Amino acid sequence: MTQSAESISSKPNQQSSQLPVPNRPTEVTNLATRFNRLIERLYQQSKKEKLFVSNAAHELRTPIATIRSHAQLIQRRGAEHPEIISKSINYINDESHQMQSLVDELLTLSRADQTVLSLTKYNLSQSMTQIVNKMTPLLQQKLITEIPVNIQVSAHKESIEHIIINLLTNAGKYSDADKQIKLILKETSAEVVIQVIDQGRGINEQDKQHIFERFYRNSEIRGSIPGTGLGLAIAKQLADLNHVQLTVTDNHPQGTIFTIKF
DSSP states (O other), X not given: OHHHHHHHHHSTTOTTOOOOOOSSSHHHHHHHHHHHHHHHHHHHHHHHHHHHHHHHHHHHHHHHHHHHHHHHHHHHHTTTOTHHHHHHHHHHHHHHHHHHHXXXXXXXXXXXXXXXOOOEXXXXXXXXXXXXXXXXXXXXXXXEEEOOSOOEEEEOHHHHHHHHHHHHHXXXXXXXXXXXXXXXXXXXXXXXXXXXXXXXXXXXXHHHTTTTSTTOOOTTTTTTSOOOSOHHHHHHHHHHHTTOEEEEEEOSSSOEEEEEEX
16 A cells, blocks of 8 residues: 555555555445545546636637737838727726636635635625626616515625625626616525526536636627626535535526525
């Protein structure tokens, strides 16, 4: 076992590396089994971190390339063709905003990965009413609400607000301006439920399995609708930290329902 452990430590990225598990004595069998579980978990964590860094680098590469190309275009032709300067500066400004959004969301994810939230009792009804007042002017769609008064939950107020704002923003982003968005709060004897319901393009079954993964975006919307692919990953992370359930279902005949259950 010692020799195997030394071999594994010298080649930490081998997925198949496992300690031999003897049949006896029982104590050593159990210890080797638990070490193998730990090795596999560490390998999977390392694999996720490498994929995350790779995806982040890929997402940053595109706006950086766009900014550099337009800066070089201004350097080469700006003096002779001043009309291109304004257009290129607009591209640079748009791409820099996209980079800033990506960096902000990466920082949010990084903090969430290392955070234990303090859960306290607060007035969810009041918090959601404040969100409605904030989001209504920002949405093109009509926002319909059903928010009973004085519903209390034990959660981290700021992170729950972040989740709701993210879901409303996505509903507006993926729905036509003449559609409606609903924000519903309800309470039963067993749970408190928030629903964000849109009449947008919907999410197919294959995408539903991946939408909470970091950087995941449907190939049909990538490049056509702005986004980083991190918003729902952050929402899911914050939901888990609050010990609440975040799920997605279809809104018939068209659209999507995101549900938060306390």
